Amino acid sequence: LIGTVTETIESRRHELGLRAALGARPQYLVGFVLRGSIAIIALGIGVGLIGALGLTRLLTGWLYQVSTTTLASYWWATGAMIGVTLLASAVPAASVLRCDPKELLRSSDR
Numbered sequence: 001l002i003g004t005v006t007e008t009i010e011s012r013r014h015e016l017g018l019r020a021a022l023g024a025r026p027q028y029l030v031g032f033v034l035r036g037s038i039a040i041i042a043l044g045i046g047v048g049l050i051g052a053l054g055l056t057r058l059l060t061g062w063l064y065q066v067s068t069t070t071l072a073s074y075w076w077a078t079g080a081m082i083g084v085t086l087l088a089s090a091v092p093a094a095s096v097l098r099c100d101p102k103e104l105l106r107s108s109d110r
Contacts, residue, residue: 005037005085009092013099020101030093037089038082045078 009016016029056069 005088006092008036009033009089009096013096014105016096017099017101017103017105020097021105026097029097030090033093033096034086034089037085041081041085045081048081049074049078 016032019029019032020026052074053069
C-alpha cells in the first residue's frame with residue numbers, strides 16, 4: 001500500500017510543487033494528499049464490508065462456534081485499514097514537504 005501511495009504522490013510532485021510555489025500552506029498540501037487517500041480507502045472499505053457481509057453464509061460453514069457477524073471484528077479491520085492508509089499517505093506527503101518547491105518544479109517530467 002505504501003508503494004502505491006508513494007507512486008501516486010511521486011506522479012503528482014509537479015502539481016504539489018506548483019501549489020507550494022504559489023503559497024499553499026504545508027497543512028493544505030498534507031490534507032490534499034490525505035483526502036485523496038481517504039477517498040480511495042473509503043471505497044475499498046465499502047466494497048470489502050459489502051463483500052464480507054455477502055459471504056457470511058459461506059463462512060458460517062467453515063467456522064465452528066464463531067459468529068460471522070461480530071461487529072468488533074468489522075470495526076477492528078476497518079480501523080486497521082484506515083490507520084495503515086493514513087500512515088502510508090503521511091510518509092510520502094512529508095517527503096514532498098521537505099523538498100524545495102523549485103526542485104519539485106524542476107524535476108517534473110513535463
